[in-house]
Amino acid sequence: MPKHIGIILFLKAAMLSISLGDGILEYVNVLAGTSNSYELSTGGETPLMGRPFGFNHWSVQTQPDTQGSRYFDPSSRSFYGVRCTHQPSVWIGDYGYFLVNALVSPQAFDRSQTSVSFAPLQTTYKPHYFKSSALLPDFKASAMGGVRMEMTPTEHAAFFRFSFPPGMNSRVLVRIVDGNSSTPVVLGKDGNFATRTSVNNGGVPHGFAMFIRGVVDPAPSRMHNLDGSIALDYDTTENSDRLTVHLRVATSFISDEQAQSNLDRELPPCKAFDSVVMEGEAIWRDRLSVIRFAGTKQSSRFLRIFYTNFYRTQLFPRLLGEYDGQDQVVHYSPYNGRVMPGELSTDSGFWDAYRTVYLWISFVAPDILDRLLEGWVNAYKEAGWLPTWASPGQRGSMVGTMGDVVFAWAIVANKSSHLAEEMYAAIRRDAFEEPSAGSLYGRQGLQGYAQHGFMAAHGGLSEVVSRGLNYAFADSTIAAAATVLGHHSDAEILRKRAEKALEKSFNPQNKLFEPLDTHGKWLKMNPTSWSDAYFTEASALQYRFYAPANTDFLVSKYGGKDALCGQIEEHFTKQVTPVYTADGRGVIHEETEMSLTSEDFGQYGHNNQPSHHVLGVAVAAGCFTVADKYMERVLRELYSPEGWPGDEDNGEMAAWFMLNAGLGLYEIDFGADELLIFSPLIRGDFSIALPGEGRLLRVENVRRDGCSATTPSPYVCEVHWYPSSPMESTEDNASSAFDSSVPYGVSAHGSIRGGWPRRPISRESDAHIVLSDRRLARSELSKGGRLLFYTSSTPCE
Template sequence: MLLFYSGITFAQANESAAPPTRTNPVDWVNPYIGTAGAGSDYGGTMPLVTTPFGMTNWTPQTRQNRISVTSYHYDDTTISGFIGTHQPAIWMGDFGYVTIVPEVDDIKTNPEERKLKFTREDERATPYYYSVVMDAGQWRKVHAEITATDHCGYLRFTFPADVRLTVLVEATRPKIAGHVEVSADRREISGFNPDRMDAHLGPLALPNFKGYFVVQFRDSWTESGTYEGSDIHRESASLSGSNVGAFATFRARDEKIVEVRVGTSFIGIEQARANLQKEIPNWDFEGVRAALRQTWNQKLGLIAVDGASDDERTIFYTGLYHALLYPRLFSEYGRYYSAFDDQVHSGVSYTAFSLWDTFRAEHSLITLIAPERVGDMMTALLQNYREGGWMPKWPNPSYTNIMIGTHADAVVAEAINKGFRGFDYKLAYEAAYKDAMTPPDDDTKHKWLDREEHTPYEARAGLTYAKTLGYVPADKTSEAASSTLEDAYDDYAVAQIAKAVGKQSDYEFFLNRSHNYELLFNPKSGFMQARNSDGSWADPGAGWTEGDSWVYTWSPMHDIPGLMKLMGGSEVFNRKLDEHFSGGHNKHDNEPSHHYGYLYDFSGQPWKTQAKVREIAAQAYSNTPVGILGNEDCGQMSAWYIFTAMGFYPLNPVSGEYMIGSPLFQKVALNVPGGKTFVISARGNSPQNLYIQSTKLNGKPLVMPVVRYEDIQRGGNLEFEMGPTPSKWASDWHPAPLPRFTQNRPQ
């Protein structure tokens, strides 16, 4: 039975005791997927309570986060607080965070000393509600609950009877100078935290940056104060310094419920209060929780699935939840703080664009499941350009020189090619043109190592050399081979923007330059290889970003037919691709490999794509805490699974084309704007019947392994006939290589 989720039914029982019957999409989300693993090479996800694309996320703090450590890990057994976090990924830092801590007996400011034990049986996590019962010793229990809105958190603590109970607000950590104030009249603790853990990875100091918070209590307290480190200042109403915070203490003979609502802002204290007033005007925890549950159900319910196992359905809807978290909202009711010029502006803003990862599929998924956000997200990138001089590559919330390429070019080009409006196309071309033609400051003075500290903004590292040589030389610039290949794709993207604004000569120039990937192909080895500034081949192991020649040889997403021709034809291409997979070279835990399973569609063997993507989906994803192979990376890993489950994938996202794989489910229905539905059905589908025998689009035979964005947006039916053996369906499709033009310079 295929279900569409429009009406929402709310469980009336105490949801902290047991999860409700799984009748709605949000009930299938398992926020623990990706929260366990060794070191930092795992999903790096957290059980976040937040809205879709919410500015501030709320999660239990089982360990103190930093770059390469998130606030929550599934294997931990203690909690030291509940953090309003802005950390988007395990390899990025947090900024402007605030932590709320329930305590009994003495006030404990040290995270290690204030930890309370818990068991998994006493914990429940959903996108809209988190609950845990913690052991406070001496047979005493503290029950913590969280729900949230776009900019605010709502926490409810139930304390045992006859204890001295305290709610501590941690404003800053050691070496971070912040401020905290206490107002008994307002029943409020407010302050700010200026920490940006990634500040050393970008060029901007941002003296005005602060994460502001307002913590309001439903009931009056009996005692309050501030602290600095381990020094407690009872009855103190204001304190500035490092490692500071404040507390409110309550006494009760009977079991005591303390309700706390937290407004956050990057504009100011008054804006944090205003955010609270707009989003949580009343003390109604159940109402806020119900509203957030409904919000998630409506968003997740845009896609309905049938014929999935319980585990597959859970992986799918958890993936949608992950994909709907980022980029995060960074504006507050018509205004936003810019981390690019350190000022407050009117307008809308987003941050946490993990573009090296997410340009591949996550943003393509957003165009389908959150099209109403796309124009504002593109506007945000262009505002970053206008205020800071460049579109960012990994804003968190300011420039960080992390990863390579200028993939904002690709995301903007995709939005333009798909017809999205609400942002300035001419400004988009101006920004993309600068990415493509202007080297970063001091380009030849730096090697541009990954995460190199205190450098100018990197943009396209080594572009000074590439404008002359056609490639980034390995003896001059770090990660040169990967940069050359990914810059070629971004040139293809810039060409599309040029075409959209009527600059035909520039379109031809950048499309020609996107062929520069060919300069790195070594015909003797049959692999891509870095080159030195004198034209010689560099060491085969040099110049790569999180990969090697096996990984990057397949990277020219915009010209797979051209790559095939370069290799010597489809037979050589297929033989090498077979060896790539059979030899263990495919690294699905990292993004450059995400499109490789779909490459056989171009080389006359689409049945191998059908088998390979099924295999990857089964091996790389599971309904377990270790259920994501590699970092989630702001939804990209999940976006791959969601697309693959539906039966297609945006191998070249800028083009608006989706390559067909092998649908995992019997039926998927995607609601698209205008009240239309695009239904994908797979007759006879099963784990054994994974091969496509024939395909129809809206009743007509589809003979190529491609479905286009406009096909989906029009609504209709994509019908697959599945079987247990390979067929020759779509094996005669041979697309042409990328064209070339005589134009050799932009106007």
């Protein structure tokens, strides 16, 4: 392609992307996945507002405190306030939370009044902004209307703007849920205050607290200490105009003084509310603009699903770093109770996240990936073990040490290479040292697993089949990392151990992974049983292909590629009755959710993670037609602008969508330099900026069958890879090749990579590779280039 034509096409694509970028946040549905019950989940979410991967999130509480972690119902008209929250999951719970509300009353305030009524349909939720324009006392509005509340968050703080009606007593309430008469409170001059909360659900040491500093403007008529809560009262009964009140409130896990420092740094008096809103909007828009569409117009529905999922992938894991007086990042450690240097990562479970979260972040937020890996290394150093589920410290939920997979992947993929030996030390301890009985860390039953190759049922541990398969998967990935670092003895031991575990646990007669007793004899088992004695949140049918690091093993055990492909097809089509067997322990929501889709998807349960590798296994085994058909259906039928088929789980299910629908790339063997290829759902073509100057990945989807762009084309006929090669800059200063007016990183607020290129500074190589095996080396992709798909609405010959 002539150079000048390439530049024109690139600029044309950039202009198309700018028009979308200007309104990109309008496609994000913050309320997606928030309509839930114990019996059924559409995401298990609460509406979260904050900065990407922020120290705090801010949500809305519509339920009384007695409802615990299920504090939000989108249909409720009760408003208990905007909640500063750190809750990653309703199943894990919250910590360090408090509420901010605005109250009005024609009489003196009742001390017990903490909630008002509001109109959900007149409320605005955006990642960077909240507004409720109809906070009404008992549904009754004065002639001037009810209270108007707005909120915009920063990393460690939030800015509120209230508008109170005249003729009423007005109150801003900062409510400490666990407050009492001994809660330290400071009521200063000119509307300054300090308080704290120690509320948590575990995972914290003695002395844990969230420190809160705030200031209101104008100063209130009266300030009250209500058992740790702060009431800021204004006498507006004689006012003829509305009263505007600004509240700046900041937090810290370190100290009261640090909370004040965070307030001064992020919300100084000179900073206007609207400027903070615009700053937050720019940061979110820049994060979500990493992928740029060009050419064919995407449907509004697709864009709403796409950007809602993208937003969810930018919330967790949480980074708990704070800046000290020397502008160095420090953090409070929930593992030792001390202030420690560097980042700290939390509020994520590796059992979920290892599958998709870190790969996706490596594409769209590599700066964040570096910080997250540092934060998890620090967690290991402070705890002595790598956490499995942290919130804020170790909670010990789920089985397996799947953080091993993330660290091993980072080593193999050369992410944060300066941390490689520390990451390896963490995962090596998991692999070779059994923790004490009852410990929340490490691998329980490790010695028996290492000796026999399986976890024996009824030996004191639950979920033994899933547990053993997770250990084997982690071992396989750690072996790859050990090889990279030259620890060949470790690699050999772990590789053999992983192979032995698969061999021992697979029943060749039933072609399922099944439990064994202490003598290595197969136990009788109902394959539809969801008994947690054997499996984690699934049955043997969902775990039947759980050997993602060794698809050759599955091909062999199922009698060849064609036989395995047939079994995967049957997995999606065979009507098993009953769909599940609860075995007397009660039905969990994952069972109900899967039963709702079983007519269309058989025993494939996309509502939960144990099924998320299946289509990747299909591609790795060469079952391309089966993989393409069901990938398209899963993406189109099980994701919607309103939510997910089950718990979204801290970005894991959203990242699954983004990788497959957005990039057409997926990974199941994290110890291999290998990405699997699917047909992306995006029409036409798009680009994603990669780390490194001028590196772009362009993905182009070309229809081979002549059908319109609106007709689904899931089947991949051919994939061509055109690698990029460097092109010399024509400018003296290479950085001038970037235009910060077309941002894709946090350009105006701490640049990640400097903006999209004004002109290409890399070019496509004339040579290209036909990826007939639907695999692309991760290391090759990182250099940039173009993936050209030829797709069809019917299976390709």
